[in-house]
Amino acid sequence: MKTGDGKTGRPVSFDKDAALEAAMLLFWERGYEGTSMADLTQAMGLSPSSIYAAFGYKHALFSLAVKRYSDSRAQYATEALEEPTLEKVIRALFDNTVAFLTTPGHPPSCMTLAGAMGCGVDAAPARDLMTEVRRQNEAAIRDRLLEARKSGELSKDINVDDYTRYLSSILAGLSVQAANGSTKAELKRTSQMALRHLGY
């Protein structure tokens, strides 16, 4: 019998999904450095051995948590980019962001900002991962804008790279606003003002 096929041996006795969800929420709130393995064992309800066996080192667990975050909580951005017209895309981008930032049950900010901005040398890989995710999100917006440019919805006078960075800036700024403690109503009005200035 081949070993490591997942059929023999004592089976995993906990819900891997639920454990990863708990880890994600804790990393989201406290960042990479601010979350200790002891905190994680408590939040996940597991002993260190189980965590290491199932997810690997702390950084590997963090990577998985970030992936889970991108694939679930941060899907609102992807959904917005799938709207049929450019106007709907941009409106959805702002509306969904505000809704996301004010959803109860998780910190009022983006995980890619709270996760690891400034950090010690040991946590540099986590910080770089956060930067990479932010850049990927930006690239997704750029792709959608390029599409709109081809379809004629976005004027060819507008530099797509600049417009992408401009939109990203405002959206990131909303996240900082939310972290500052802005209310849902305030964020909504701020985002409406942004839309108005954008011409929507």
Add this chain to the structure above:
Amino acid sequence: MKTGDGKTGRPVSFDKDAALEAAMLLFWERGYEGTSMADLTQAMGLSPSSIYAAFGYKHALFSLAVKRYSDSRAQYATEALEEPTLEKVIRALFDNTVAFLTTPGHPPSCMTLAGAMGCGVDAAPARDLMTEVRRQNEAAIRDRLLEARKSGELSKDINVDDYTRYLSSILAGLSVQAANGSTKAELKRTSQMALRHLGY
């Protein structure tokens, strides 16, 4: 003779200003949690006892570093708000921010974002301090906008609170952009696009 008057006893043998500057730069780069006292002793060139005698606990040192940051590096914002007309104020706000973020010799981001966004429970006071500073900066912008409203430069149709949050958002977004690795030229174009959409 009264004790503690700073006249008797062995005098301090190092430059307090230079030491605090070194601490500020390290906190700026690595954040509160990412900077250890051991890192600080090395960067400041001092032994732990000297640091504790001169600046107090780690958090007190951090507070002093943040104050130094606000009073020196972050003065560009205050200066912008002192411009005579609203248009000049807003232009300076964006121009100075871009210049600040791309100045060599310090991290390409705002200390209030890198210092402590998400963090552990022990560092919560540091995080709250950063939030407070961000809100104070916002309040300064609001005051200047209120002034412009009174002088008639800012239309009374515009909600000052909303406009303040909107401007703050874009400026914070520029900081995130810089942390993402945007070049000076890119930041300049992004900020120019923001100014254009603002009507300047």
Add this chain to the structure above:
DNA sequence: GGACTTATGGAACACTCATTACAGATGTGG
């Protein structure tokens, strides 16, 4: 030149960090 006050460097403190060793528990295949 003592008496006094404060600063300094280095070692030590108690504690937490991420990670692992080990012994026992729990399943599957024969």
Add this chain to the structure above:
DNA sequence: CCACATCTGTAATGAGTGTTCCATAAGTCC
């Protein structure tokens, strides 16, 4: 029921954390 493989909890690992103790150095005041 018996090997076998894997998981699980406890306790330990060594390194790193912020902070303090202590002997000594370096000044001022009488």
